[in-house]
Amino acid sequence: MKRTLVAGQFGTDKNQIYLDNYERLFSDIQNEKITLLELGIFRGESLLLWENYFSQGTIIGVDIHASGVANKSSRIFEFEGYQQDTDFLDTVAREAAPEGFDIIIDDASHIGDISKITFWHLFDNHLKPGGIYVIEDWRTGYWDKWVDGARYKKAKESNIIRPCIYECAEKCLNFTKTNLKGGRMKQTIVSCLGKVKKASYKNRFPSHDFGMVGFVKELVDELGIDMITSPERGSTVPQQQPRFKRMEIGPGQVFIIKSDDSELSGMIR
Ligand SMILES: C[S@@+](CC[C@H](N)C(=O)[O-])C[C@H]1O[C@@H](n2cnc3c(N)ncnc32)[C@H](O)[C@@H]1O
Known part of the structure; x- marks a missing residue:
């Protein structure tokens, strides 16, 4: 039987855009015996939503405070602890999903440093190959009042000066080549101007990097790790080969698909 995810169902505050994205990713595995871990339980509404959606799924919640919804279902389990406590996360995984999680959703602290510790520990040690890791509400990093967020300020552009340097070096180079007679002096000037021209291309693109926003931008480097x-x-x-098969960033959610076994084999990590 096909079930859909609807905003407000079981009282969850996950909006319809979030739920439509989940539906797109999860509908194929809806009736499989998946193991889903959600970090951040609050009143347990999303755990009830997942329990209803995944007909045969095991649903595990982690929070500083349990909600009690585990008493309502034999397929929901709650664990009390901090998401950044890696020993605690190992205990949860050992007891609830010794073969690994198929899906992990982080909807807990929304603090960059904390989410980063949780992400790499669970991703490397407890997410199955081919599994999906979701980071919710990453845009708290743009909120001035959020603990590690900051109001967005456009970074100073160095791009205005760089094209000028490039153009100037190019003109001087052409002038030197056509007007100076050959010799050591000409060689040195041409070599120096060539270096200036090349250096003017090496441009950084500074961007907003507070809290969750900085953490999410950092993750993009994993997709370039084979180049790095x-x-x-x-x-x-x-x-090394990227541990991510794919990373999809939407307004509010980040989806990371873990590389599968063949892609991970031979990796020294
Ligand atoms: C947004 S609510 C979770 C809502 C729930 N996922 C839902 O969709 O209904 C965030 C929860 O994260 C928990 N939390 C905050 N920091 C945490 C941490 N460091 N470790 C574990 N849980 C944390 C809070 O206690 C709170 O219940």
Whole structure:
């Protein structure tokens, strides 16, 4: 039987855009024996939603305070503890999902440093290959009043000066090549101007990097890890393959699909 996710169902505050995204990703596995971990239980409404949606799923919640909804179902389990306590997370995984989680949703602290510890620990140790990790409400990093957020300020652009330097170096280079007679002096000037021109291309794009926003932007580097560690690109460490198969960022949610077994095999991590 096909069930759909509807905002307000069981009292959850997850909006319809969030739920439509979940539906798109989860509908194929709706009737399978999945194991779902949600960090952040609050009143347990989302645990009831998942229990109803995944007809054969085991639903596990983690929060500083349990809600008591586990008493209403034999398929819901609650654990009390902090999401950043990695020993506690190992205990939860050992007791509730020794073979790993299929889906992990982080809807707990929404604090960058804390979510980062949780993410890498659960992703590396307890999310199944091919599993899905969701980070909710990453845009708290734009909120000035949020504990690690800050109001968005457009970063100062260095792009205005760079094209000028480039253009100037290019003109001087052309002038030197056509007007100076060959010799050591000409060679040195051409080489220097060439270096200035090249350096003017190496541009950084500074961007907002507070709290969850900074954490999410950092994750993008994982998709380039094979380039970062490529011996052909000058890396001295063994080359690694991305642990992410795919990363999708929406307004409020980030979805990360873990690489599957064949992609992960041979990785030294
Ligand atoms: C937004 S609510 C969760 C709502 C729930 N997922 C839902 O959709 O109905 C956030 C919850 O995270 C919990 N929380 C905050 N910081 C936490 C931490 N460091 N470790 C574990 N839980 C935490 C809070 O106690 C709160 O119940």
